[in-house]
Amino acid sequence: AGAGKLVHTIEEAHERPVHALTLNEASAFASHPAESHDLFLSAATDGCVSLWDLRTCARVSRFTGHLNRIHPLAPAFSPCLRFVAVGSEDRHAYLFDLRSGSGTYLEKLGGHSDVVTHVAFNPLHPQIATGCVDGRVRAFSDKQS
Numbered sequence: 447a448g449a450g451k452l453v454h455t456i457e458e459a460h461e462r463p464v465h466a467l468t469l470n471e472a473s474a475f476a477s478h479p480a481e482s483h484d485l486f487l488s489a490a491t492d493g494c495v496s497l498w499d500l501r502t503c504a505r506v507s508r509f510t511g512h513l514n515r516i517h518p519l520a521p522a523f524s525p526c527l528r529f530v531a532v533g534s535e536d537r538h539a540y541l542f543d544l545r546s547g548s549g550t551y552l553e554k555l556g557g558h559s560d561v562v563t564h565v566a567f568n569p570l571h572p573q574i575a576t577g578c579v580d581g582r583v584r585a586f587s588d589k590q591s
Contacts, residue, residue: 454503460490465518473525473569487521487530489514495521495532497544511551512540517561517579524567531574533562539576539586555586 466489470482484500493514497507512519512534521532529552530542539555539562546552555576564577573587 454500456498456503459488459496459498459505460492460494462490462492464488464490466490466520468521468523470523470527476525476527476569478527482527485523485527487523489519489521489532491515491517495530495542497530507544507547508549509540509542509551510549512536512538517563519562520564522565522567525569529567531565531567533565533576533578535561537578538562539565539574541574557584558582 468487470485486498486500487495488498489495491514493510493512495509496505498504499506509530509532512532513536515535517535519533521530523530528544530544531539533539537558537560540551541553541555543552555574558576558578560579562576562578566575571587573585576584578584
C-alpha cells in the first residue's frame, strides 16, 4: 500500500517546462552517505539546472551559464558527487563544481559542431562522454594521451 501516492509537488520549479530529471544513483565505485541519494537534478529550457533535496523539496543550488532554450539537455552527476555536467546549445558541455556553491561553471568543454544533448561520467576514470546532435560522441579526460 502507498504505491503511487503523491508525496511532494514542487511548484514553479522552473520558469519553463521541465524536460529532464536525474537522480543520484548508487555506484559500486564510490560510497556516499545515505542522504546523498535524496538529491536530484532538474533541467528546463530556461537555461537552468537545479539541484534539489527530496527530503525538504528545497532547491540546494542553481547552475547557469549554459544555453538551453529549445533542446532537451540531460544533466549528470559525477560518481564522486563533486561535479555536475550538462550539455548546451552553444556547442559546449559545462562542468560545475557542487562544492563551490557558486552555480557558475568550472569548465567549458568545446570541440562540438552542434548542440550537446547528453553527458555521462565514466565511473572509474576522470572522463566525460558527450553526445551531440551531429551524431558524434566525444570523450574528454583530464589526462593527456
